Amino acid sequence: MTPLSTLNTHQTAIIETVIGENNHAMRLLALGFTPGSEVSLFKGSVLGGPRVFTVQGSRIALREYDAALIHVSVN
Amino acid sequence: MCPSTNPVWIACIGYPNAGKTSVFNSLTHSNFKAVNYPGSTVQYNTATTSTATGITHWLDTPGVVTFSPGSDDERVTHDVLTNLSSIDAAAPQHPDLIVYVADAFQLERHLMGLKLLQSQGYPVVLMITRADLMRKYGGHIAIELLSELAQCPVFYVSSHKGSGLPSIDTLRNLIPNTPYKPLLFESESGWKASARWASMTVRKVLTPPVAKNELDRWILHPQLGGLLFVLIMGLFFFLIFLGAQPLMDGIDSGWLSLTELIRHSVPQSRWSSLLVDGLFANIGAVLIFTPQILLLFIATGILESTGYLARAAIIVDRPLSWLGLSGKSFVPLLSGSACAIPAILATRTLPNKTQRMITLWMIPLMPCSARIPVYGLLLALLFHGHPLRSAVGMVVIYAISISIAILIGKFISTRYKVPNNSFYIELPRWQIPYWPMIFKNGITQTVEFLKKAGPAILAISLLLWGLSQYPNTQNSWLAHIGQWVGPLFAPMGWDWRVGVAVLASFAAREVFVAVLASMLLISQAQLGVHLSNGAAPLLSTPSILGLIVFFMISMQCGSTLAVIKKETGSWKIPAAITVAYVGLAYLAAVAVVHIALLF
Numbered sequence: 001m002t003p004l005s006t007l008n009t010h011q012t013a014i015i016e017t018v019i020g021e022n023n024h025a026m027r028l029l030a031l032g033f034t035p036g037s038e039v040s041l042f043k044g045s046v047l048g049g050p051r052v053f054t055v056q057g058s059r060i061a062l063r064e065y066d067a068a069l070i071h072v073s074v075n
Numbered sequence: 076m077c078p079s080t081n082p083v084w085i086a087c088i089g090y091p092n093a094g095k096t097s098v099f100n101s102l103t104h105s106n107f108k109a110v111n112y113p114g115s116t117v118q119y120n121t122a123t124t125s126t127a128t129g130i131t132h133w134l135d136t137p138g139v140v141t142f143s144p145g146s147d148d149e150r151v152t153h154d155v156l157t158n159l160s161s162i163d164a165a166a167p168q169h170p171d172l173i174v175y176v177a178d179a180f181q182l183e184r185h186l187m188g189l190k191l192l193q194s195q196g197y198p199v200v201l202m203i204t205r206a207d208l209m210r211k212y213g214g215h216i217a218i219e220l221l222s223e224l225a226q227c228p229v230f231y232v233s234s235h236k237g238s239g240l241p242s243i244d245t246l247r248n249l250i251p252n253t254p255y256k257p258l259l260f261e262s263e264s265g266w267k268a269s270a271r272w273a274s275m276t277v278r279k280v281l282t283p284p285v286a287k288n289e290l291d292r293w294i295l296h297p298q299l300g301g302l303l304f305v306l307i308m309g310l311f312f313f314l315i316f317l318g319a320q321p322l323m324d325g326i327d328s329g330w331l332s333l334t335e336l337i338r339h340s341v342p343q344s345r346w347s348s349l350l351v352d353g354l355f356a357n358i359g360a361v362l363i364f365t366p367q368i369l370l371l372f373i374a375t376g377i378l379e380s381t382g383y384l385a386r387a388a389i390i391v392d393r394p395l396s397w398l399g400l401s402g403k404s405f406v407p408l409l410s411g412s413a414c415a416i417p418a419i420l421a422t423r424t425l426p427n428k429t430q431r432m433i434t435l436w437m438i439p440l441m442p443c444s445a446r447i448p449v450y451g452l453l454l455a456l457l458f459h460g461h462p463l464r465s466a467v468g469m470v471v472i473y474a475i476s477i478s479i480a481i482l483i484g485k486f487i488s489t490r491y492k493v494p495n496n497s498f499y500i501e502l503p504r505w506q507i508p509y510w511p512m513i514f515k516n517g518i519t520q521t522v523e524f525l526k527k528a529g530p531a532i533l534a535i536s537l538l539l540w541g542l543s544q545y546p547n548t549q550n551s552w553l554a555h556i557g558q559w560v561g562p563l564f565a566p567m568g569w570d571w572r573v574g575v576a577v578l579a580s581f582a583a584r585e586v587f588v589a590v591l592a593s594m595l596l597i598s599q600a601q602l603g604v605h606l607s608n609g610a611a612p613l614l615s616t617p618s619i620l621g622l623i624v625f626f627m628i629s630m631q632c633g634s635t636l637a638v639i640k641k642e643t644g645s646w647k648i649p650a651a652i653t654v655a656y657v658g659l660a661y662l663a664a665v666a667v668v669h670i671a672l673l674f
Contacts, residue, residue: 023143024497026263030140031499032184034270043291046300049393050402050498052291056183057283058501059291061389063401065496 002074004039004053005067012040013072015055020069032056033070082130083250084166086155088192089176090185091138092503094204094234096120098176099135101232101240121163126243132163134170137424142191143261147423156197156257169257172250173199179209179216179231180284180504183277189225190269196257200228200249202240207233208504214284221280234509290505294386304390311378312473315370316466322366330359345544353540357532357589361525364448364585368524371413371444373517380508384409388500398481399488401426401498404434408480411441412473414524415635419642429491432648435639436487439630439652440480442473444524445584449626452588457619476627527634531583539579539590566665567621570613577622581631617671621664629660 001016015037018025032055033039042059043052050061062070087095103122120135136155137148144150151162156173159166173192177185182203193199203216222229228249232239294300334355341347378384387409388402395404403425411418418438425431442450450472451465458464542553557571564574572594580587614622630636636649643649 022263023141023145026141026143026261026266027145028499029263029266029270030184030187031501032187034187034267034274036271036274043295044297045393046295046297046390047393049391049396050389050500052295052389052502056181058181058184060499060501061392061402063392063496063498066499 001071003068004033004062004070004072005051005064007039007041007053007072007074009041009044011074012038013074015039016071016073018070025069028066028070031060032058033060039070039072082132082165083171083247084132084134084159085172085174085246086134086136086159086170087174087176088136088152088156088188089138090140090178090181090188091501093138093176093178093181093185095138095176096135097234098174098202098204098232098240099133102174102243102246103133124243126247128244128247131243131247132166134159134162141261141266142188146426156192169197169255171198172246173197174202174246175199176202176204179203179205179214182216182281183273186225186273186276187266187269189227190272191261191265193225193227194265194269195260196255198249198251198255200230200241200246201225202230202232204232205234206231206239209284212284213282215282217280221276224276224279291386291502294383295389300386300390304387307383308387309470311374312470313466315367315374316469317462319366319370320462320466323363326363326365327359330355330362334359349537349540349544353536353593354533356592357536358529360452360589360592361448361528361532361585364451364588365521365525367447367451368413368444369517369521371447372520373513375410375413376513376516377508378409380506380513382503382505385500385502389502392498396496396498398433398484399491399493400430400433400484402500403498404430404437407434408437408441411438411443413444413520415439415441415443415632416638419635419638422642426497427494429488429493432491433484433487435643435648436652437480437484439632439635439656440476440483440628442476442627443584443632445528445632446626448585448588449580450623452591453619453623456614457616472623472627479627528583528585531586532589535579535582535586535590536593539575539593567625567668568615568618569622573614573618573622577625580626582633584626584631587626617668620671621668624667625660625664627660628656628663630656 004013004015007013015033015035017035018028018033020028034056037055039053039055041051042054045051050063051067052059052061053067054060087099089095099120099122103124122133122135124131124133134155136152139149139152141149142153142156144153154162155170158168159170160168175189175192177189189199189201201221203218209216216231218229218231230239230241294303296303334351337355338347338351341350378387384406388405390402391405392402395401404422407418407421407425410421415438418441419435422431422434422438425434450469454465454468454472458468539553542556543551545552553575554571557575560574560578561571564571564577569577573591576587576590576594579590630653636653639649639652640646
């Protein structure tokens with residue numbers, strides 16, 4: 001298991017767990033980062049900012065801080 | 076409870092960008108703004124309809140990801156669900172029916188929220204939006220099966236046009252006859268259970284669309300993305316100012332002919348001079364800038380509805396993090412370049428108080444539309460009416476204003492502790508703007524601007540005309556006031572008439588142009604200065620630069636202060652902003668004039 005923030009561009013992984021305090025973890029779950037879902041890195045950061053992930057057919061940008069809370073297993 | 080006789084309450088709930096506002100508009104036949112940016116419905120909108128079966132109260136809520144209150148707009152949605160009577164005393168504690176809006180392209184995520192509400196006991200009707208686009212891209216949703224699996228009525232509606240929507244009476248008949256007692260309690264396990272259900276359901280009902288979304292490869296490109304951003308924003312402002320020119324010329328000559336027509340058709344008297352030189356000249360001086368303001372509102376609407384703003388928020392997130400902010404502050408700051416008031420309301424979407432405070436301090440420094448007439452006049456004087464140079468000058472003014480806002484933002488951020496480092500944003504689909512809505516919104520906002528500016532201009536015109544006419548034109552009260560305040564503006568080399576116009580601009584910035592225009596006409600009789608010769612002798616180049624800098628920084632908008640007071644709960648922040656920005660503007664103007672004099 002590795003944090004989502006370590007994913008390379010176009011690499012795909014399965015979400016295992018979301019850590020972080022209750023409210024924050026819940027928000028990430030509700031955004032679509034649910035255990036069992038497939039996630040991939042669509043784009044690395046623009047100007048060192050957030051990275052864009054594809055999950056459940058949507059594109060969602062996360063800062064490093066949030067991406068580190070999502071743990072995935074790479075296929 | 077019998078829904079056919081009592082008024083009922085129906086709330087629209089959904090994720091950001093699900094299309095709630097469009098559904099709400101179509102159902103209630105009202106016109107609110109449907110936008111693509113998460114959390115655009117910061118204030119909840121309400122409507123009341125009366126049909127054969129009775130009165131229905133409608134509530135549109137801010138889009139939320141979870142139902143726990145984090146930011147101020149999430150609190151509104153939370154209150155509508157759990158404590159509706161706190162929002163409207165006549166309402167029951169919970170809405171009678173939830174219209175849950177989900178986007179066909181985001182079905183799995185959006186079904187999670189539906190399941191969560193249902194599991195808490197809320198009576199829900201599901202509306203899936205963007206049916207037309209889904210069909211266009213070859214996607215399909217088995218509605219009957221979904222309705223069976225979700226155990227609630229499902230409607231499949233097209234974006235904007237609202238086809239597929241049920242009638243109000245059909246919806247009212249779906250209200251359960253027995254009262255319900257929901258228990259809104261979110262938990263991680265609740266969300267996980269909803270996620271499992273949504274994932275299973277989507278597998279059964281959805282044939283995914285084959286839509287390639289290639290634009291993001293360029294727009295969000297690690298290096299090119301930043302360059303494109305600068306290019307798009309630069310073009311945005313440049314085209315507004317250049318594109319408005321022909322329209323402005325048209326209004327200018329039209330208004331002038333009208334003024335002359337009236338001048339010749341009424342007998343010459345003190346009152347005709349009030350009408351023509353006072354009122355007509357003043358109104359015209361501001362009216363001429365309507366095209367720029369209209370284009371600004373329309374262009375912002377286009378950026379918003381295509382989905383670019385959410386991308387821009389990602390691109391500027393890193394630079395904004397230097398100020399303790401995140402990409403979420405981008406939309407309030409950009410709308411501040413049209414008008415500070417909606418921009419300040421938009422800060423409600425920000426996740427914490429620190430970010431709100433920093434953004435609140437920055438917004439009054441954004442180049443709002445009330446400054447456009449002022450800059451327009453000053454640039455015309457500076458460049459002798461050369462339109463291309465003026466457009467470039469305007470873009471430079473905008474760039475400097477934004478730089479000042481960033482520096483002040485940095486200073487403010489050092490005074491607060493920045494709490495956490497989280498930022499997430501979902502990217503809405505790229506969309507072709509829905510033009511009727513964009514033009515309608517643009518016109519509405521421009522009319523609002525004129526309505527707000529109108530009374531101030533009228534009042535100031537009358538006051539100034541009175542002061543300039545009595546006791547007599549040779550030795551008027553206005554001249555006395557001017558001479559009295561003269562020393563205040565002497566360090567900038569501003570003539571007393573300019574000083575009076577600056578003072579009047581504290582009523583509203585755009586009044587400056589109206590007042591200066593009428594002052595030149597007033598003083599024409601006294602000093603023999605002809606407006607047609609240009610105002611060059613009145614204002615030297617350093618003085619013009621000083622005026623531009625003064626207007627960039629100074630806080631001269633009562634409505635903005637009132638809204639900040641309302642949002643922060645006290646006069647402390649608005650008072651501090653006024654003292655700081657007026658003082659800074661004065662010092663900066665003096666400095667700029669003296670530096671410019673060296674060249």
